[in-house]
Amino acid sequence: MIRDSGAKLFGRxxxxxxxxxxxxxxALWGELAANGWLAFLADPGAAGADVALFLLEAxxxxxxxxxxxxxxxxxxxxxxAGRADAAERLVRGEGRVALAAEPxxxxxxxxxxxxxxxxxxxxxCIAPAGGWCDAFLVAVELDGRGPxxxxxxxxxxxxxxxxxxxxxxxxxxxxxxxxxxxxxxxxLGLSADGVGAVLAAMRAAACAEAAGHMAALLAATRRHxxxxxxxxxPIASFQAVEHRIAxxxxxxxxxxxxxxxxxxxxxxxxxxxxxxxxxxxxxIGALSRFVAQNAVQLHGGMGVSEDMPVGHHFRRLATFxxxxxxxxxxxxxxxxxxxxxxxxGGSLLDAGAGAA
Amino acid sequence: xxxxxxxxxxxxxxxxxxxxxxxxxxPLRRGQxxxxxxxxxxxIGVAWNxxxxxxxxxxxxxxxxxxGTGWSLTQxxxxxxxxxxxxxxxxxxxxxxxxxxxxxxxxxxxxxxxxLPRILSGDxxxxxxxxxxxxxxxxxxxxxxAVRDGDHYVINGSKIWTSHAHHAxxxxxxxxxxETEKRQAGISFLLxxxxxxxxxxxxxxxxDGAHEVNEVFFTDLRVPVANRVGAENQGWECAKYxxxxxxxxxxxxxxxxxxxxxxHRLARSTGRGNExxxxxxxxxxRMADILCDLDALEFMELGVMSQVxxxxxxxPVASLLKVxxxxxxxxxxxxxxxxxxxxxxxxxxxxxLLRNDFDTPLxxxxxxAAPIYxxxxxxxxxAGSTEIQLTILARSYLEGSEQA
Ligand SMILES: Cc1cc2nc3c(=O)[nH]c(=O)nc-3n(C[C@H](O)[C@H](O)[C@H](O)COP(=O)(O)OP(=O)(O)OC[C@H]3O[C@@H](n4cnc5c(N)ncnc54)[C@H](O)[C@@H]3O)c2cc1C
Numbered sequence: 001m002i003r004d005s006g007a008k009l010f011g012r013x014x015x016x017x018x019x020x021x022x023x024x025x026x027a028l029w030g031e032l033a034a035n036g037w038l039a040f041l042a043d044p045g046a047a048g049a050d051v052a053l054f055l056l057e058a059x060x061x062x063x064x065x066x067x068x069x070x071x072x073x074x075x076x077x078x079x080x081a082g083r084a085d086a087a088e089r090l091v092r093g094e095g096r097v098a099l100a101a102e103p104x105x106x107x108x109x110x111x112x113x114x115x116x117x118x119x120x121x122x123x124x125c126i127a128p129a130g131g132w133c134d135a136f137l138v139a140v141e142l143d144g145r146g147p148x149x150x151x152x153x154x155x156x157x158x159x160x161x162x163x164x165x166x167x168x169x170x171x172x173x174x175x176x177x178x179x180x181x182x183x184x185x186x187x188l189g190l191s192a193d194g195v196g197a198v199l200a201a202m203r204a205a206a207c208a209e210a211a212g213h214m215a216a217l218l219a220a221t222r223r224h225x226x227x228x229x230x231x232x233x234p235i236a237s238f239q240a241v242e243h244r245i246a247x248x249x250x251x252x253x254x255x256x257x258x259x260x261x262x263x264x265x266x267x268x269x270x271x272x273x274x275x276x277x278x279x280x281x282x283x284i285g286a287l288s289r290f291v292a293q294n295a296v297q298l299h300g301g302m303g304v305s306e307d308m309p310v311g312h313h314f315r316r317l318a319t320f321x322x323x324x325x326x327x328x329x330x331x332x333x334x335x336x337x338x339x340x341x342x343x344x345g346g347s348l349l350d351a352g353a354g355a356a
Numbered sequence: 357x358x359x360x361x362x363x364x365x366x367x368x369x370x371x372x373x374x375x376x377x378x379x380x381x382x383p384l385r386r387g388q389x390x391x392x393x394x395x396x397x398x399x400i401g402v403a404w405n406x407x408x409x410x411x412x413x414x415x416x417x418x419x420x421x422x423x424g425t426g427w428s429l430t431q432x433x434x435x436x437x438x439x440x441x442x443x444x445x446x447x448x449x450x451x452x453x454x455x456x457x458x459x460x461x462x463x464x465x466x467x468x469x470x471x472l473p474r475i476l477s478g479d480x481x482x483x484x485x486x487x488x489x490x491x492x493x494x495x496x497x498x499x500x501x502a503v504r505d506g507d508h509y510v511i512n513g514s515k516i517w518t519s520h521a522h523h524a525x526x527x528x529x530x531x532x533x534x535e536t537e538k539r540q541a542g543i544s545f546l547l548x549x550x551x552x553x554x555x556x557x558x559x560x561x562x563x564d565g566a567h568e569v570n571e572v573f574f575t576d577l578r579v580p581v582a583n584r585v586g587a588e589n590q591g592w593e594c595a596k597y598x599x600x601x602x603x604x605x606x607x608x609x610x611x612x613x614x615x616x617x618x619x620h621r622l623a624r625s626t627g628r629g630n631e632x633x634x635x636x637x638x639x640x641x642r643m644a645d646i647l648c649d650l651d652a653l654e655f656m657e658l659g660v661m662s663q664v665x666x667x668x669x670x671x672p673v674a675s676l677l678k679v680x681x682x683x684x685x686x687x688x689x690x691x692x693x694x695x696x697x698x699x700x701x702x703x704x705x706x707x708x709l710l711r712n713d714f715d716t717p718l719x720x721x722x723x724x725a726a727p728i729y730x731x732x733x734x735x736x737x738x739a740g741s742t743e744i745q746l747t748i749l750a751r752s753y754l755e756g757s758e759q760a
Contacts, residue, residue: 019565311563
């Protein structure tokens with residue numbers, strides 16, 4: 001059901017022209033709101049696997065519409081913070097809020113420090129859908145009190161937003177806060193657990209979307225190698241090509257499995273959850289690179305031409321790898337777990353039993 | 357192999373260095389820093405070609421009688437290394453490395469006298485019309501038809517992926533002049549003036565957002581028979597000869613070392629707080645792998661090139677060098693993209709990249725890394741894909757002797 005609805009909704013979206021971001025598809029966004037899909041994504045209690053299936057279809061269709069950045073993440077954060085009105089407006093599609101949680105290389109992430117009775121924000125971050133939005137949900141570190149989110153309108157003094165087209169087809173914004181005022185009410189007041197839950201859900205969803213992109217690349221490559229003839233036969237008949245296709249099939253299956261596994265583990269305790277999410281993000285990152293590069297390779301020249309959808313999925317997967325904690329970062333997280341674990345013999349069912 | 361430089365070589369190296377320091381202007385260096393493709397924009401590449409030509413150093417790989425430098429292999433290698441070290445623009449190789457050697461070997465005296473000097477001077481800008489929509493890896497299946505009509509061939513058909521056809525004033529092309537059972541036996545090699553009526557060029561935009569390649573359509577295009585290189589229906593021999601130059605006619609290691617050095621500098625100058633990206637053991641480890649890969653490649657290149665005379669090419673071992681150089685190249689740009697991270701995965705207002713203004717050298721590096729990564733995916737596809745090279749390599753070893 002979810003699959004079919006997703007496929008139907010996303011099927012008619014157009015790819016952005018290379019070199020530009022897509023226009024924000026307000027019609028589709030309105031439809032997603034009207035049919036309850038935004039509310040579904042924004043619900044902290046939504047079944048992880050259902051959300052994953054929906055995002056998988058979004059990835060397969062290659063949509064640039066910011067389901068995670070503008071619905072799932074800010075919606076859940078607002079709901080967990082008890083901001084029912086703001087959450088309601090968001091899922092009705094009124095006013096767009098973009099998650100701003102990606103670090104800028106070489107810069108400090110936003111920090112909120114006390115300034116009298118209010119807070120002030122300093123630091124930089126990227127909101128990968130921020131160029132389309134007039135408010136940002138900024139991941140901040142509170143002086144001495146751990147992580148939180150701050151809801152900040154774009155015209156807040158002390159905030160400069162630089163907007164540009166990302167290679168994922170989204171309109172990004174790089175945000176710089178210089179003693180930006182954050183009066184009471186700006187900070188959501190989430191616990192570390194609340195922030196962790198939002199980030200985990202967002203990462204799991206991103207993994208599912210990536211698996212969708214990979215599935216689309218595999219399908220496109222299948223079509224191409226069956227149709228393309230060289231040396232008098234379909235290139236699919238050359239064993240070098242066959243074996244590569246087989247590796248891609250394996251990679252896509254693994255990615256889909258890990259994405260679903262991570263989504264299901266959203267319901268587990270934080271340690272189990274984050275272990276699963278990091279593992280999925282790291283491994284899907286590596287697999288996505290393999291699939292994307294080989295999709296291009298097996299298409300030959302057609303693979304680099306923008307007449308084909310390959311490049312778009314390729315760039316979205318590269319962006320996926322660079323976001324939500326890089327492939328590298330999450331692999332390190334799993335390595336830290338390995339170093340601290342008393343045993344690596346536990347099966348999925350062991351851990352799942354505890355959490356269920 | 358002796359890897360120490362003689363005093364003469366050292367003197368030569370110093371002379372070359374001094375020349376680059378003096379003769380390579382900053383706008384051209386900038387053009388190369390912001391060049392994300394395999395060929396420079398003409399305004400950069402041709403300008404540099406003319407400077408090298410004026411100094412007599414445009415074609416070190418050519419025999420002296422045609423305008424080469426007469427340098428030893430070591431000197432040529434030094435020149436290549438120093439050229440990359442200085443940040444010199446990539447040259448337009450379709451003339452110097454592709455059609456030039458073919459004309460030298462198979463051309464008539466008149467063709468040599470006319471075309472070779474114009475390649476050296478940069479007056480002619482060549483593009484390569486080999487691939488067709490249905491003839492990629494299986495190049496010999498090409499169908500663009502050339503029919504004899506008096507002193508001319510009349511040509512109909514199309515070419516695809518033609519790099520810089522929109523800049524070129526000349527194309528060398530493979531055309532079918534006979535329907536033969538062995539398809540290779542009906543192909544001829546023609547030199548085409550791109551200004552002739554009957555040629556249409558359509559751009560193909562690639563995944564890096566650039567316009568480098570094109571489709572080229574021929575409709576009743578008339579090309580003088582005098583523009584054929586080699587005998588009619590003997591063009592395949594020229595093509596094979598050319599492809600070996602295209603795959604490994606020079607030292608890729610020089611370029612790749614500079615790409616790695618550039619990445620090294622980038623990883624040193626980016627980071628968070630006091631932590632440089634380079635201090636990340638994972639990044640340093642991947643760079644270590646690449647460095648060792650390059651040691652092997654450079655040594656292999658020196659070994660292979662020492663076996664071939666100036667103006668010649670190395671034969672099937674070119675496949676080995678092509679596979680490795682494209683893999684190493686891609687591993688560098690892949691890692692560079694990891695180093696620049698999310699911020700690098702963006703478009704800039706103008707294309708090509710050098711049309712944008714950047715505040716700092718670091719901004720240039722951040723802007724160039726991802727487009728280079730995207731554009732370099734093509735290196736394992738063009739000039740014979742990696743899969744095709746591996747087949748050639750396997751056959752030549754399996755059918756040859758045990759000593760690889
Ligand atoms: C950026 C770029 C620039 C180019 N510039 C030029 C140019 O200037 N002039 C020019 O003439 N051409 C140019 N080319 C074309 C290039 O040479 C061809 O793309 C190349 O020969 C591959 O052909 P193809 O694209 O038709 O792929 P195909 O031949 O269709 O190959 C598709 C895939 O199948 C694989 N494959 C095919 N046959 C076999 C086999 N027998 N065994 C195993 N695997 C096989 C290939 O390795 C590849 O992965 C350029 C290409 C690119 C991408």
